[in-house]
Amino acid sequence: MIHEISAVAFRQNLGEMLNQVQYRHDSILIKKDGKPVAALIDARLFERIRRMPARFDALCHRIETAYAAVPEAEGLAEIDAAVAETRAGR
Structure with missing residues (x-):
């Protein structure tokens, strides 16, 4: 609380x-x-927060590596389509 x-x-x-x-x-x-x-x-929560930037950077690196061969325009089109689909479902 x-x-x-x-x-x-x-x-x-x-x-x-x-x-x-x-x-x-x-x-x-x-x-x-x-x-x-x-x-x-709480100190445990603080430690989790302190680790977040490193974990976020590692996740970004994994995503970047996985999608390195995908052309930027194609990737952005996929993101736009996913956003539109999600908004339509509301």
């Missing part, structure tokens, strides 16, 4: 917020002047 809290209230309740994140695996969205400025998340 994601909780929203002001920066002042967060500072006043830091220990409680840490417990919520550590034991309940909640996330805390910290706001300043009503605007989101930071988030406190």
Whole structure:
């Protein structure tokens, strides 16, 4: 669950917020002047987020390699057709 809290209230309740994140695996969205400025998340989730760019790059490389022989115009036409088909199904 994601909780929203002001920066002042967060500072006043830091220990409680840490417990919520550590034991309940909640996330805390910290706001300043009503605007989101930071988030406190579980360390396991943070590690997953940190790995995402590398995994995304690896996936892009695999797709690029698999479609290297496909002419760009043909690939774009396939994408356009898939998008049109998906939108028509709505």
